[in-house]
Amino acid sequence: MAHASGMHSLEFKLPDLGEGLTEAEIVRWLVEVGDLVTIDQPVVEVETAKAMVEVPCPYGGVVTARFGEEGTELPVGAPLITVAVGEKPAVGTGDTGSGGSGNVLVGYGTSEAPARRRRVRQERPLSGASATAGQAGAGAVNGRAEAAAAPVDAQAAGAAATVNGQAGGLATEDGPVPVISPLVRRLARQNGLDLRELTGSGPDGLILRADVEYALRAAGRGATAAPAAEPHPPVPQAPSPAPVPGSPAAAAPAEIRTPLKGIRGAVADKLARSRREIPDATCWVDADATELMRARTAMNAAGGPKISLLALLARICTAALARFPELNSTVDAEAREIVRFGHVHLGFAAQTDRGLVVPVVRDAHARDAESLTAEFARLTEAGRTGTLTPGELTGGTFTLNNYGVFGVDGSTPIINHPEAAMLGVGRIVPKPWVHEGELAVRQVVQLSLTFDHRVCDGGVAGGFLRYVADCVEQPAVLLRTL
Numbered sequence: 001m002a003h004a005s006g007m008h009s010l011e012f013k014l015p016d017l018g019e020g021l022t023e024a025e026i027v028r029w030l031v032e033v034g035d036l037v038t039i040d041q042p043v044v045e046v047e048t049a050k051a052m053v054e055v056p057c058p059y060g061g062v063v064t065a066r067f068g069e070e071g072t073e074l075p076v077g078a079p080l081i082t083v084a085v086g087e088k089p090a091v092g093t094g095d096t097g098s099g100g101s102g103n104v105l106v107g108y109g110t111s112e113a114p115a116r117r118r119r120v121r122q123e124r125p126l127s128g129a130s131a132t133a134g135q136a137g138a139g140a141v142n143g144r145a146e147a148a149a150a151p152v153d154a155q156a157a158g159a160a161a162t163v164n165g166q167a168g169g170l171a172t173e174d175g176p177v178p179v180i181s182p183l184v185r186r187l188a189r190q191n192g193l194d195l196r197e198l199t200g201s202g203p204d205g206l207i208l209r210a211d212v213e214y215a216l217r218a219a220g221r222g223a224t225a226a227p228a229a230e231p232h233p234p235v236p237q238a239p240s241p242a243p244v245p246g247s248p249a250a251a252a253p254a255e256i257r258t259p260l261k262g263i264r265g266a267v268a269d270k271l272a273r274s275r276r277e278i279p280d281a282t283c284w285v286d287a288d289a290t291e292l293m294r295a296r297t298a299m300n301a302a303g304g305p306k307i308s309l310l311a312l313l314a315r316i317c318t319a320a321l322a323r324f325p326e327l328n329s330t331v332d333a334e335a336r337e338i339v340r341f342g343h344v345h346l347g348f349a350a351q352t353d354r355g356l357v358v359p360v361v362r363d364a365h366a367r368d369a370e371s372l373t374a375e376f377a378r379l380t381e382a383g384r385t386g387t388l389t390p391g392e393l394t395g396g397t398f399t400l401n402n403y404g405v406f407g408v409d410g411s412t413p414i415i416n417h418p419e420a421a422m423l424g425v426g427r428i429v430p431k432p433w434v435h436e437g438e439l440a441v442r443q444v445v446q447l448s449l450t451f452d453h454r455v456c457d458g459g460v461a462g463g464f465l466r467y468v469a470d471c472v473e474q475p476a477v478l479l480r481t482l
Helices: 114-123 128-132 152-158 160-170 182-190 209-218 262-277 290-301 309-323 369-385 458-473 475-481
Strands: 008-013 023-029 041-047 052-057 061-066 073-075 079-085 280-288 329-332 337-340 346-348 350-352 355-357 398-401 421-425 429-435 438-452
Touching (some): 052 182, 182 209, 262 355, 290 458, 290 475, 309 346, 309 369, 309 398, 309 421, 309 458, 350 369, 421 458
Parallel strands (some): 346 398, 398 421
Antiparallel strands (some): 008 079, 023 041, 023 073, 041 052, 061 079, 280 438, 329 337, 421 438, 429 438
16 A cells, blocks of 8 residues: 555464475564564464474564464464565565565565455454554664654654664665565575575575585585474463362363364375375384494593494495385376385484474485484484474485384384385393393394385395394494495
């Protein structure tokens, strides 16, 4: 809505965060109504079915409204906030009158006349600070506009000097950057990379995450993970008073229903789909892990970064997949084809307070034990704090499941759809074992392989598992492939 002062309001909608996600839950607002925001400043933290994501706003100006309380689930495309911007918008706001914002992030911004949005916003009951939308007054001080009783239009007009003075200072003449994902923009921003220097490999020059990561590797800096956001501590619940024996309260509690949404819902859908579509089978074997444990002790005694047991098992996995590549594949049911991968993106199951997640180590086949240890540690910490990105939770070609951490010996895990196999590792415990013809106490582990019977027969699966067991029992076997 263009005013005499040159101010107009733009509506920022929940963007498509990628990976087929259709909704997100508001976890925490990072701005208040009346705050002054700059281009790409995170304004809200949302939780999708795969990760916690801070969503940056593509506009610079004064926040005039927020849509949705914390805990509200919004579909992609629903309004998040409205921002009053000046006559000369900052980079990428692309004021074209009734044409909308110009989409500084492809897929973001407005496409209808702001006047219509004004009417919708006034008729819709808004949350908390939303009721004070339109109280953004003249002369914002320290990034926060003063509250006033004048109408929204007049107040936004009074804030023009502040918007143009602070947010407008970032403007350039280069036009919008073709980026669809806020995750890509955040990755570039955290590593000091100017997206305008990149040529996108996507459709119509769209800049993808792979383009940013390639540029960072080429510059010798490497993509670094975002500092983990402080997790929200759980609100302690007051203990309920003990029921008096014989009273109605002492009877069995009523049923409790928990919505299947967020990570729990995504896990439920994926596991059910795997059971429906994949004809899986499982084979297992006990192995003497004594020599593997001794080898790890010797590695860590030599100095340098400590090597994790999970990293050694991952190294064994990648060597086994090189010998039995049928298991590093997926089935394209529509084309009736088996797709075999030339790379190993190794997923590993991790239990967190938010549920089961499977972070993915990219190009695990090209990493040594030290690199694998470091990447497992980084992804595990990100999973614990809820800061894993959708890109770090997808794209796996094979999964390693160390369920031994739960104190169990064996399992028949469900394959992580659409992969073709999963290696399970039980706990390593002292057991009687015949070693070199004599009974001895050895460190024994149970290994299991669950595989998609469409990609191979039992001979391949058995050969893979036997090779893994041989490497566990005699780590020197790996020297053949190093």
